[in-house]
Amino acid sequence: MAGEQTWDVVVVGFGIAGGCAAVEAAAAGASVLVLERAAVPGGTTAMAGGHFYLGGGTVVQRATGHQDTPDDMYAYLMAVTPEPEADKIRAYADGSAAHCDWLEGLGFEFERSYYPHKAVIQPQTQGLMYTGNEKVWPFRDLARPAPRGHKVPVPGETGGASLVIDLLARRADDLGVEVWYETRATDLVSDSGRVRGVRWRSFGGNGVVLAGSTILATGGFVMNAQMVAEHVPQLAEKPFILGTPYDDGTGIRLGMSAGGQTLHMDQAFITAPFYPPATLLTGIVVNRDGKRFVAEDSYHSRTSAFVLDQPGSSAFLIVDSVHIALPEIPLVPFIDGWETVAEMERALGIPSGNLAATLAAYNAAAARGEDPDFHKHPDWLEPQGTGPWGAFDLTLGKATYAGFTLGGLRCTVDGQVQRADGSVVAGLYAAGACASNIAQDSKGYSSGTQLGEGSFFGRRAGRHAAGQAQYRRSATTPW
Template sequence: MSTADIPEVIAAAAITAWDAEFDVVVAGFGIAGGCAAVAAATRGARVLVLERAAVAGGTTALAGGHFYLGGGTAVQQATGHTDSAEEMYKYLLSVSRDPEPDKIRAYAEGSVAHFDWLEQLGFEFERSYYPEKAVIQPGTQGLMYTGNEKVWPYREQAVPAPRGHKVPVPGDTQGAALVIELLVKRAAALGVEVRYETGVTNLVLDADGAVAGVTWRKPGETGAVKAKSVVLAAGGFVMNSEMVAAHVPWLAEKPFVLGTTYDDGLGIRLGVSAGGATRNMDQAFVTAPVYPPAQLLTGIVVNRKGERFVAEDSYHARTSAFVLDQPGAAAYLIVDSEHMERPVFPLAPFIDGWETVEEMAAGLGVPYETLQSTLDNYNANAAQGTDPDFHKGAEWLAPQDKGPWGAFDLTLGKALYAGFTLGGLRTSVDGEVLRDNGSPIPGLYAAGATSSTLAQDGKGYASGTQLGAGSFFGRRAGHHAASRSS
């Protein structure tokens, strides 16, 4: 049996005995599923969560803890950063691939309330700002820029504001585990039943094609649960080699994938089995950050032709996405002796240093004349505080004319790239799974990485949108699913 197979839909009339009945069944207890379960239970629904793993968390538990939120949150206000729902909307609209304006509008306009809801779980984002260019705050600072808000052309399309709100856990991994822990506690207090090591295997539909329940499996046991609504929040498909090969084959080549065993696309395939459409399945987030230290961004990134192709102050995933577009997915970051600083954890390995540009060109295997011309042009403009070619921000402009020069390797297969899938089920603003014709499948919802929420690609992604949108639209899905039981 193929791991890309679409599960069989089971007719409700074929179920001879239901072992339980709930208003809402949620498949998966990551950030989206946990928020859906809590939201549905808050509305008075009887909720069951089926989680294939032995513990809650999913891929969320591995995340650093960025939530992309804006519009004037308490942290933004406390740190003196003006923002509005309109500017957040305009920014997300500008960076999204094939955007769905109604979803982006809802997310932006509901962002402050969602921030408050998250804090009501029992933690507080620190009212502090981290001003440096980094992948994630090194400490517990509550806010930083985590996207391309200050990068051209986006800085001209929306007023920049930092929106990367970090859970107050130091370090760059597992910060979101705190939120999962609090969601588990809140779910228990609301009477949500959670069955671990128990996974949904099939959707059960009635004669009209509406959701009637699910079948499930756990070691040595199977059964069927009757439900008015089902929320699919079972992660993405980065761990399913057949689905990756079919939709994003380049992701299977060399990057290290970010996910858990259960990011096998089952939630997506369950939605498809009921007639659900998919979106953005050929998109993935892939990155090998060259910063920190941020000073390296004053250098230039060139391809095998010795030409620049991206503004070096871009968010790390945007730069990486442009690298992967280059011939041979090869690129090099070049920095002179005055701006050289070695990263503590280099994901893009240092290649070597050279006394002359000609020697460097030979060492990198790029045309000397082109590389020298690229450097000369950049240096002349940087000395004037401009970058007419790629519009790099003025704070990152500095001539790279003090030899010797060093280079870091951004080439796929040399740099340590990591990634995850961005595609999933097509959903409404309330998380309803939609058919190709745009009509909703009655009683079926999806959220988190199982859905294609903001239709972003690697060039437009901002850290925190997976947790931010996953939790936000998970809540909306839970609320709407609960409304079907009233």
């Protein structure tokens, strides 16, 4: 593998996005080479629990008796996304059920079962649960809620998605996709504004591959300290970062070197879930002024993002003696318990009377099944009136926050990398965590969006890239 070689499509990175892009490009008849820096496929995808955010009436939703339509999924994603790209959300919602079938066609089945509890991820192999803010106000009034978190049938919280990687690698092999492992793309080869391939380096040497289309699928940038400090300083210090060492932003930087624009680089998924158990959602979350600021039944990364907006990135979860329990995932430390609210205010440094007033107002409304301030769902509205009261520390640096980056290259619905003026960089595509598609921020994130959009838009990029490369080949246009 030396010198200069020519392919229809070269894909950089074999995670969920690169694997799906490669398989679709090959299925469309293209000759495909994947360059993968690691010795095995998988990247950060192989660490993922295995939630895919899918809906619009998937086979799993139907089998478990949940109604969903592409229009409801579209309305939800449009509402929860700060700067939604309507064409992408439309395509994702319309194509989601068929995409679920395609994923299963790789050789596995999402279990036809529903996990009804509030949790971070299904504890066993249950196929479906709520993994976003669908039942949280105001979203529940804007789109009919439906559970869309499809989990691969592997128990546990991490690593489940490696099942899909193994199947993708097998499918790629069957389709004749060539994969060069331990081979890193270092630069793009460009000519007259068109990307014509990549330069690579491995232990054994280096070289150039020329291609009609080049797809960047190298993951995010959470492991690049300089990029993190520049774009997402909230990830720079206290939180744990989630990813592999190769989440170093290479793809984003390669795309920028060809003129590509980046979007939402200042946003990250950051979270420190305090549930399960769900009983803790009946408590109230207050800042150090003793004021509530978020509906406590929000998806955990939404609650966390609001915590980080508070003075000192500081907040407490307050629960009375009837509802208190220890978090099943020990990320949020228990501070102490107090016989009176006045003692609790003193211990937490909350101005005297503030927490008492917040609790009194909350309890009075909750007793009526109402939450006029934050519209917490009635399922979780229970007065916190029975002392002693306990407090958990949600403060950044006390609670264990973890996160990864969400920003990436601007691209079309087919993954073509775009410049700031909206024009496309000919021959260049991006997919997965190095691209900006559906997921934009922690407040609107639903678990499963990264694997869902990475696989869905990876496939679209693969198809489009194959079509373009083959057209140029048949037109005998030199690359």
